Amino acid sequence: MPDLNETADLSERAARHARTTASSRRPIAGVGRVMLWSGGSLWLGRDAGRAETHAHHAIQIALAMDSHLRLAAGDDAWREHRGAVVPPHLPHRFDGCGQGTAMIFVEPETAQGRALLERYGARAIADLPADIAEALVAPLRSAYLAAASRDALIARGQQAIAALAGRVPAKAGVDPRIARAISWVRSRLEVPISLSEAAAIANLSPSRFRHLFVAETGVSFRAYLLWARVETAAGAAMSGKSWTAAAHDAGFADSAHLSRTFRRMFGIAPAALVSESAQKLASSSSISRPA
Numbered sequence: 001m002p003d004l005n006e007t008a009d010l011s012e013r014a015a016r017h018a019r020t021t022a023s024s025r026r027p028i029a030g031v032g033r034v035m036l037w038s039g040g041s042l043w044l045g046r047d048a049g050r051a052e053t054h055a056h057h058a059i060q061i062a063l064a065m066d067s068h069l070r071l072a073a074g075d076d077a078w079r080e081h082r083g084a085v086v087p088p089h090l091p092h093r094f095d096g097c098g099q100g101t102a103m104i105f106v107e108p109e110t111a112q113g114r115a116l117l118e119r120y121g122a123r124a125i126a127d128l129p130a131d132i133a134e135a136l137v138a139p140l141r142s143a144y145l146a147a148a149s150r151d152a153l154i155a156r157g158q159q160a161i162a163a164l165a166g167r168v169p170a171k172a173g174v175d176p177r178i179a180r181a182i183s184w185v186r187s188r189l190e191v192p193i194s195l196s197e198a199a200a201i202a203n204l205s206p207s208r209f210r211h212l213f214v215a216e217t218g219v220s221f222r223a224y225l226l227w228a229r230v231e232t233a234a235g236a237a238m239s240g241k242s243w244t245a246a247a248h249d250a251g252f253a254d255s256a257h258l259s260r261t262f263r264r265m266f267g268i269a270p271a272a273l274v275s276e277s278a279q280k281l282a283s284s285s286s287i288s289r290p291a
Contacts, residue, residue, distance in 0.1 A: 029272035034238035035154050039110040042157035043103040048096020051267030057227040058105035059116050060086040063137040065100030083133025085126040102140045104157050109217040111172040115165040136160045177202040178216045189232050189251045195221050238275045
């Protein structure tokens with residue numbers, strides 16, 4: 001008969017090892033790909049987890065690639081969706097329920113962004129009927145499962161936006177001066193950018209630029225700059241760069257600043273997102289490693 005004290009000691013050591021392993025394991029909120037273009041981005045993948053309360057500048061089109069996802073505005077109760085449209089700057093929570101999801105972000109100052117706000121509102125999460133959500137996500141799902149190219153995925157994401165936005169008025173876009181400044185900002189995020197520099201690009205005084213920027217985008221210049229930096233860092237990291245390198249490339253002082261901003265805008269830590277390529281590399285390494 002085994003010694004009871006020895007058995008208890010072994011059990012305690014095993015439990016302690018399990019707790020240590022669990023605490024050191026990095027939580028994952030999603031494995032997939034992120035693709036950016038002017039005025040929008042597409043985030044899609046599998047194993048989508050939960051994001052705590054957060055808010056960001058873009059309109060969010062959330063689509064379930066499997067059965068459902070959950071959203072909640074502020075402290076409201078969770079609601080299940082096949083698809084939904086989340087307006088910009090609305091504090092909300094997200095839960096991918098461990099399934100596949102497609103997230104399309106559209107900047108509200110774009111022509112299609114303004115059309116989406118006109119159609120779905122700017123104050124509450126809008127549910128999409130199941131048949132519409134499925135029609136939107138089916139091309140994205142098939143392209144993702146086929147490991148389609150970046151350009152092919154972007155095309156499908158933009159098709160989904162166009163289908164939801166409908167007819168866009170010819171003059172629905174942002175003021176050309178602000179559009180010019182935004183394009184300039186996006187081209188040099190790796191270096192410090194001041195409001196005065198951006199105002200000069202728009203041929204406006206700093207004070208006039210500041211007020212016009214808010215009027216046209218719904219957000220301050222500094223807040224927009226942070227959003228652009230976060231989105232760019234996410235795209236770089238999910239394309240294979242380390243989060244530290246991505247933070248510097250996007251103009252953050254350090255990875256800690258990126259992490260704080262990322263949590264505020266997306267409700268998760270940056271490292272909780274894992275690129276498909278990194279996951280495949282880790283899986284192949286564990287398979288090839290001798291037991």
